Amino acid sequence: MELGIRGRKAIVNGGSAGMGKETALALAREGVELYISARGEERLRCVAGEIASETGVKVTPVVADHSTDEGRAAILAACPEPDILVGTCSPPPMTPDYREISMEQWRSALDISLLSPVQFIHAVTDGMCQRGWGRIVNIATVAAKYPLELRVLSGSTRAALVNYTGAVALRVARHNVTLNNILPGMYHTDFVEKQLNARAEQNGTSYEEEVGKMVVDFDIAAGRFGDSVDVGNMAAMLCSQFAGYMVGQSIVMDGGATRSTF
Numbered sequence: 001m002e003l004g005i006r007g008r009k010a011i012v013n014g015g016s017a018g019m020g021k022e023t024a025l026a027l028a029r030e031g032v033e034l035y036i037s038a039r040g041e042e043r044l045r046c047v048a049g050e051i052a053s054e055t056g057v058k059v060t061p062v063v064a065d066h067s068t069d070e071g072r073a074a075i076l077a078a079c080p081e082p083d084i085l086v087g088t089c090s091p092p093p094m095t096p097d098y099r100e101i102s103m104e105q106w107r108s109a110l111d112i113s114l115l116s117p118v119q120f121i122h123a124v125t126d127g128m129c130q131r132g133w134g135r136i137v138n139i140a141t142v143a144a145k146y147p148l149e150l151r152v153l154s155g156s157t158r159a160a161l162v163n164y165t166g167a168v169a170l171r172v173a174r175h176n177v178t179l180n181n182i183l184p185g186m187y188h189t190d191f192v193e194k195q196l197n198a199r200a201e202q203n204g205t206s207y208e209e210e211v212g213k214m215v216v217d218f219d220i221a222a223g224r225f226g227d228s229v230d231v232g233n234m235a236a237m238l239c240s241q242f243a244g245y246m247v248g249q250s251i252v253m254d255g256g257a258t259r260s261t262f
Contacts, residue, residue, distance in 0.1 A: 004241030005135075006031030010084035011075060013037045013066045013120070016044040018189040019139050020088040022232025027084070028055040030236060035079040037062040037071070067112040072119055081127050084239045087117045088139035091191055092153040105153060113140075114157040118164055121179070125172055134177035135239040138165060139231060142183040142254045158183075162250050169248030180238050180246050185254025186214060187226040221256025 010027050014020035015036030024036050028051045036051075038044040041063045048061040062078045064071035066089070092109045095101055117138055128134025143155025144162050162181050169179040186192065188211075196210040203210070211225055231253060238246060252258060 003030045003236060003239070005084070005239060007033070008083040009033045009035070009079055009081070010086065010239070011035045011037070011079050011082045011120075011124075012086045012088075013075065013116075014088040014090065015086075016040060016047045018088075018191070019184065019187070019228045019231040019235075020086070021047055022228045023086050023088070023137075023139070023235040024059075024232075025051055025054075026229075026232040026236035027086075027239060028052075028057045028059065030240075031055075031057060032084065032239075033057055034059045035062055035075065035082070036060070037064050037066055037075045039063070039065050066120070067108075067116045072116065072123070076120075076123055081131070082124055083128070083131075083134060085120060085124050085134075085136045086139065086235055086239070087120060087137075089113055089116070091141065091151075094150050094195060095153050096150055098149050098152050101153060109153045109157050113154065114161050114164075117161055121165070121168060125168065125177060128177045129172055129175035132176050134172070134175075135243060136165075136177070136179040137235050137238045138162075138179075138181045139235060140181050140183055140250075142185045142252055142258060144181075144183055145250060145252065145260075146258045166248035166250075173247045176244055178238075178243055178246055179248060180243070181250040182231060182234055182238070183250050183252045183254070184226065184231050185252075185257045186218065186220065187228055187231070189228060192225070218257045220254070224255065226253065226255055 010032045012024045015024040016038035044061045048059040052059040064074040140158035141154045143151035144158035165179045200210045
C-alpha cells in the first residue's frame with residue numbers, strides 16, 4: 001500500500017534498535033528520507049547502512065543523546081525541517097518495588113521519556129504548521145494508560161506525554177499536522193531480552209520459559225509477546241497521508257493483555 005509520503009523527511013529518535021529501527025525501516029520502504037539518532041555509534045551506523053542498502057533512500061545517522069540539549073541541537077541541525085518526527089527510547093528499568101526508585105532514576109526517566117519529546121515537539125510543530133503538513137508519533141508504553149508498578153518509571157512519564165500530545169494535537173490539527181501515540185505492551189526487544197535473560201539465569205530457566213510465565217501472568221490473549229515489526233508498520237501508517245484525521249489518539253498494541261472498550 002502506497003502511504004503517500006515518498007520524498008518526505010523524517011527524524012526517528014532511538015532508531016538503531018527495536019521499535020525505532022523497525023519504524024525507520026518501514027518509513028524508508030515508503031521512500032522517506034531518514035535522519036536516525038541513537039547514542040551508540042557503531043550500531044547506529046550499521047543500521048543506517050543496512051536500511052540505505054535495502055531501500056535506496058538517504059539515511060543520515062546522528063550520534064546523539066536526544067535527552068540532552070546538545071543532542072537535540074545536533075539532531076535538529078541535521079534535519080531542521082522534518083515532515084515526520086517519531087520518538088522512542090530505551091525504557092527505564094523495571095521496578096518491582098516503587099519504594100526502591102531513586103531520585104536519579106526519576107530524573108533520568110523524566111529527561112528521556114517526557115522532557116525530550118516535549119522539546120522536540122515544540123521545536124518542529126511551528127514549521128510543520130507553516131508548511132501545512134506534519135506527522136508526529138510517540139512510541140510510548142501501555143503502562144501510560146494502565147498503571148503497573150513494574151513499569152511505573154515508564155508509565156507515569158509517558159502518561160504525562162500522552163496528555164501533552166493530546167493537547168497540542170488539538171491546536172495544530174487544522175494545519176494538517178497530527179500527533180498520536182502508540183502504546184505497546186510486551187515485545188521481543190533487546191531491553192526485554194536482557195531483563196528476562198538475567199531473570200532466567202537467576203531462576204535456572206530459559207528466556208522462553210520466562211516469556212511463557214509473563215504471558216500467563218499478564219494474561220496476554222494472543223498467547224505470545226509482540227514483534228517490533230508490527231509497531232514499526234503501525235507508526236508508518238500514522239505518519240501517512242491517510243492519518244490526517246487521527247488527532248491525539250493513543251493506540252494500544254499489547255496482544256489483548258488489557259481489556260477496555262475505550
